[in-house]
Amino acid sequence: MTHATPTYATLEDWIAREARAFSLDDPQSFATAVDQMLALPGEQVELLGLGEAFHGGAGFLTLRNRLFQYLVQAHGYSAIALESSFPQGQLVNEYVAGRGPASYEQIQQSGFSHNFGKLEENQELVEWMRQYNADPTHAVKLRFYGFDSPTDNVDGADSPxxxxxxxxxxxxxxxxxxxxxxxxxxxxxxxxxxxxxxxxxxxxxxxxxxxxxxxxxxxxxxxxxxxxxxxxxxxxxxxxxxxxxxxxxxxxxxxxxxxxxxxxxxxTSDERIARLLGIRDMMMADNLAYIVAHERSRGKVLAFAQNAHLGRGKAQMQFGPAVHAWWPAGAQLNEMFGPRYVVIGSAVGVSEATGIGQPETGTLENLLTAAPGPARLIPTHRGQGLPASELASLPTRSGSTKHPGYFMLTSHSLADFDWLAVLDSTPYSRGGPPLFNMNPDPTP
CATH class of the missing domain: 1.20.1440 (de novo design (two linked rop proteins))
Structure with a gap:
């Protein structure tokens, strides 16, 4: 059954009518918002993506943990896949299954890439999964996967x-x-x-x-x-x-x-960096397709990664003086799964610890955080029914002064994601790598 896309006179009208407020500290408001979100695509979804606006945001990580817990308990999800090495993830899966090492500290480094094992919220997620699986009343045991390619590690691309x-x-x-x-x-x-x-x-x-x-x-x-x-x-x-x-x-x-x-x-091609980025994301998509197939008889999968990897549109990154564009995993997954893939992008108003100040007037982050909160989910309708003139002139907020991987919303974000999860603020996760001021004051 298809639903007609509503039409909105302004972006503020869209936000006022569609935003679902929730708090991560209020399980009932959170469950209601998630249930309303999942009711629209129905039961055909096999893979739900959740993006984070930057790595290490404690609010995004907590949102992911609460979302996965609720999806397991109420919506038939059996696995989570993180932006971490595919081969290394098997060690974490052994741990959550009650096999292998006896403590999280033994897999903290070897089970994750990018030093993600040090993030406090990742330990919380893994320990919760291990406890869930230890309960004999839970017939379907949860699985943990990494889905990143073994190419983007701190010490260079892996040996084969x-x-x-x-x-x-x-x-x-x-x-x-x-x-x-x-x-x-x-x-x-x-x-x-x-x-x-x-x-x-x-x-x-x-x-x-x-x-x-x-x-x-x-x-x-x-x-x-x-x-x-x-x-x-x-x-x-x-x-x-x-x-x-x-x-x-x-x-x-x-x-x-x-x-x-x-x-x-x-x-030595001029396209070298773009092709490297494209190969990595293609491997991410193929790994997720494998994971979904592996889980199909057991349940659905939640994937978590930086927004740029999971969105449907072409991704861009500046490397040196050049800007490189490539098709991310989300664009690949959209072709592979069609409506069976739904993706939530995330955003934040303020994050003092990561050098993200108040969003400028008229930006999406400014408009969305003006709605009731402290967090809200809102459907994008892929940009359909939203005022084209406002989208064409929509400004982009300033970036972070400390986190080079911060992802700001643009008008393209509305087409790239099915939903947006917008937090008023987030601290930086304990266990995240040190952040430094990228724009130091030149005055003495």
Missing amino acids: RQVLHVALDYLTSIDKASGQRHRSRIEPLLGQDATWQNPYALIDPAQSIGLSAEATALRIETEELISDLLIRRPELVAQSGPDRYREALQYALEARQLLNYHAELAG
Whole structure:
């Protein structure tokens, strides 16, 4: 059933009629706002995205935690996927399942990329999932995933060793001779992990080994491994079950794209940075598609990442003097899932700790935070029915003086997201990396 899109005379009219106020400290107002939001797309949604305006905002992280808890309890969600390394996430999943390490501290670094394990709210999320799973009355156990590519780590892009070993170990467990044959050709080409992970390769292509003879040969051998897994799918699934097979294939496909990323690192094209960003987001989307397929018989998935990764429109980032544009994961997911993918973008009025002051008059953040709060959800209708003249002249608020990854709303945000979650303010998370004033006062 389709619903006619209402028409609004002004943006203030839209906000007054559509904003759903809630407080994270009031479970009833929060549940009501979320229920109203989810009633519109109905039960067809399989993947719900929640964006954050910047990494480390305590309010966004708490919103995510409360949302996931409520989605589990009231709307049939069985998994959460974070913007953290796909292969590393398996360690966290073992922990929430009650297996593996006995304490969170043992997975805090190894289970997350980007140092996200240090964020206090991430520990809160993981511990809640572990406690939920320990309750025998909960028949469907929750799963934790990372969905980021292993390309954007603090120490540089990962070596392909780990992801290839998952696929090789799987094949060897089913067919020892075939697995060892692939391994004997792949292992000599891997070299040292530190060589792959050179963090300076991003700014100096000459320091990447992605187009070396060994790396090129490894890309061919990886294609041979993928081909073998695909050709033998019926017999492999029959012997291992579909879940183990799909996992091994996904890791092999991850290795293929990781090697493509390393090859691009070694390139000198003017499009190099945009292509690197595009490869990363494409891998994010493919990982999420795999996660949704893996959860389909159990429940739905909540994905959490920076706004720019989950929106439907083309993303942009300034790197040096140039501005680079690429298709983010959300645009890819929109093509893959259509209406089965719904995404919430987030925004904030003020965050003193991160150098975000009061939004300027007439900006979306200014208009939205003027509505009852301290937080509100509002449908965007993808910009349909909103006054075109106001959207065309909508100003963009000033950015953060301390956080380079801050995402400001623009008129395009209304088309990129289905809903906006707007907080009056947020502190910076304990455990977040130090922030520095990017615009120091030059006067003595």
